[in-house]
Amino acid sequence: MACTGEDVRAALYRVVETVREHRDELVELDRVIGDGDHGENLRRGFDAWAAAPTGESPAEVLKQLATTLISKVGGAAGPLYGTAFLRASTAVRDLAELDAAAVVAALRAGLDGVVARGKAEPGDKTMVDALAPAVTAAESAVTVSEALEAAARAAAEGAEATRDLVARKGRASYLGERSAGHIDPGARSTALILRALLP
């Protein structure tokens, strides 16, 4: 399976659905160790994108999503996810179809963007703890499906593993030791988004 702009849009519609379905779960995760808006922030952003998606090529679709997220999500997640999709868009340049290598490049660019903006390291209990292992896992894949499957599986594990961590970035860091014992909402949403990219 190669992946056209049309396919990217279809995948993002699945993300929209997932975000809607998991809004309350993400709000609840964020309520416990943050300020309870993560699910609502993402829902607002992805719904805004779904209301008027534009663009033909994968890069165009991703770029418009990125600017929508930047201007609608707010909070920490808006700039971070916005930057991730913007960098991913740049990484796939003018390709009409993405192969596995392009998908991996997009994921890596997204991760680099999040790290550049948020300065989080693995183990800080953030979305990086889902995204970084996802990139590594996708690297050895041969097909797009394999890459996304591997990324989603690794992200899910990474998100789950944030439960034991003490947060050192973002709002949860204010809690210190009390942040341990709860999954990071951004890591969880990253895992959900990556899972939804697969048909």
Added chain:
Amino acid sequence: MACTGEDVRAALYRVVETVREHRDELVELDRVIGDGDHGENLRRGFDAWAAAPTGESPAEVLKQLATTLISKVGGAAGPLYGTAFLRASTAVRDLAELDAAAVVAALRAGLDGVVARGKAEPGDKTMVDALAPAVTAAESAVTVSEALEAAARAAAEGAEATRDLVARKGRASYLGERSAGHIDPGARSTALILRALLP
């Protein structure tokens, strides 16, 4: 039994005790159909009196109680009980000892004072519904004890009977029909005070 200034003071100390014991009950009655301060108002006033009682004759003792209540109780009950005791004091003039007739005169003067200030009629669900029957019941008594016993019994019945009334005076009147079903706190405190006058 005749009743000296000393006896009046002793009776009032019993009232102080009773008010302390029933503070929470009166607060609770007032919370339901008023603003929840009646027990605390009376406690504040009678405790203030108990801290520094003065006066020798019955009239002097009663007058000093009256002025203390007026300056310490506040709310509706302060001026009403204050006026009642002030008028009672005037009614017993310079008697060194009170007989049954003097006690009845004091009670009647107290009732007249409450009515003059508060303009309540029997059935309006106020302290008048305890005090008015108390005065009537005491009238036929021959001894002070009989008078107080009769007054206390009638006041208790009168207070109990306020349960079925709809308030037309005081704060409870704002509730309209919803005030029915609850005893009036001022009627209850009048019954308690009259009961406590008896040794």
Added chain:
Amino acid sequence: MKKVMGDPEQVVGDALLGMSAAYPELLTVRRDPAVVLRAGGPRLGEVAVISGGGSGHEPLHAGFVGDGMLAAACPGPVFTSPTPDQMTAAIEASDSGAGVLLIVKNYTGDVLNFETAAELAEAEGHRVRTVVIDDDVAVTDSTHTAGRRGVGGTVLLEKIVGTAAAEGTDLDGCAALAEGIVATVRSMGVALSAPTVPHVGQPSFTLAEDELELGVGIHGEPGRERVPFVDAEHIVRSLLDPILADLPFAPGEEVLLFTNSLGATPQLELYTAHGIAERLLAERDIRVSRRLTGPYITSLDMQGISLTVLRMDGERARYWDAPVHTPALRWGR
């Protein structure tokens, strides 16, 4: 019950200490009997406008003591009318010889205690006039009740008459102005939750998750009616309709709209209500020329709002706009 307080019996005294520390240049606080006086003493030729009532409604009344508003306030215990000795002390300390106007909210306790105080003060040679404010339309049948309660209109009354006094209006003039305002101001409130009185320790009433207390008073007295919870638009209508019908206010009129928080209402909600009220008044062609929005007459930690509408004219507008400098209302200086 959790409150930032020490001994519940000292709650008013402790707060007064804090007020006097917070506004040293504005207020003089006396204890025993408790009175809050405008700093600087009586002003020659100026009528002293004095008010008072139970505490728990802050900033009313002590927060309105200062230039262009009250000369003194008498804070009672929480939700309990103050006593005559407080009032006579306030009169004694404030009367410049031009007389005293007592502003009394219509509650049995307040009326009786101020009545006694006025008698005592007159016996001491003070000229005293009393105006009783009863603007709460929630209490409908006044022959079968203690009469309408004094609520939000009190704030507007204290500002306008306080300024008139500061500008030299004499006692009769102040009293007439006050009576005119009482006749043309109407209010109503709604509670989403009950207040908790310190010396009681539990909420004054219990509301279910889907109930509102409509026509609630400011003392945690339950209101006129318990109704199902509705959205902001319907809440505002249920307050504004009875207010407008009562006077009644007519199309073309000019009014002051006062949207008040009863204590614990977030400002987001208060401004939401204010915006709806402005729109509904505009729809009826009633022109809002002045407005006040905030927590000015409260009921401890009660969640809820009240609306007050006052008919305006040139004189009232001029006194309203003139400078005021108190802890809670301040402009023009």
Added chain:
Amino acid sequence: MKKVMGDPEQVVGDALLGMSAAYPELLTVRRDPAVVLRAGGPRLGEVAVISGGGSGHEPLHAGFVGDGMLAAACPGPVFTSPTPDQMTAAIEASDSGAGVLLIVKNYTGDVLNFETAAELAEAEGHRVRTVVIDDDVAVTDSTHTAGRRGVGGTVLLEKIVGTAAAEGTDLDGCAALAEGIVATVRSMGVALSAPTVPHVGQPSFTLAEDELELGVGIHGEPGRERVPFVDAEHIVRSLLDPILADLPFAPGEEVLLFTNSLGATPQLELYTAHGIAERLLAERDIRVSRRLTGPYITSLDMQGISLTVLRMDGERARYWDAPVHTPALRWGR
């Protein structure tokens, strides 16, 4: 959850409508993107001081837009940082050419979004300086956290720098003044109950009847420590001690003391706390020369208070005392 609101998603928009109705002469409110502007447009030669942040902290920031304080505010959704398009719209509408000072509370989201906006605005030719305020001493170990949060000090910063800008201080001067304030202001808060966010529908955390959340943030983030409930004196000590130790403030210093309600705290309790704080400062020979008491930076319906102490000097005192005219802070005009 009971709130005076319509559609929870519209809660900020509905409140902005109400604000613009309440202060027609003071504010211009734009929607989509949401910005609150000082009426009358940019003033020649005046640096535009702009702030913004999640809603739910009212009156911060929109309530501080006006003469002598903010030129514009960007209200985000409840407890969520606004987005760069709001900020660039505010900059576009407010920059007179004298440049823009962005006041940003130190939260990851706010910092990232303002960072993007500053870049975009600079690309459009605006001179932009950013000051990040992080005055909350509850967040102790800043190398292992997102750093200290911006809380009560923000209000004082906005007033003093806003006035400096209004008096003609240039961009570098405003930024230097702001950095100096950030370096010498400290705050800490405590919650007695949690706020309820409209789109969440249940309290942000749960406190038992005998618990306090010490070092709580203004977003319903739980605080540093959950401690047993104590009386007002101990509550105030537990806030003031870490504040004074942190800078540290020394005997003989002159400070501004700001006693803030986090939303639903009755004024009786707030003044009680203020009085205790003044006494404790006097005991340490720290001189309170200016004070502010009220609900100025809140967390919806959270019960609790925060204390802020700012080191004062002649320049700060002069800017603090100078006239200000905004919905929430007003004096001198």
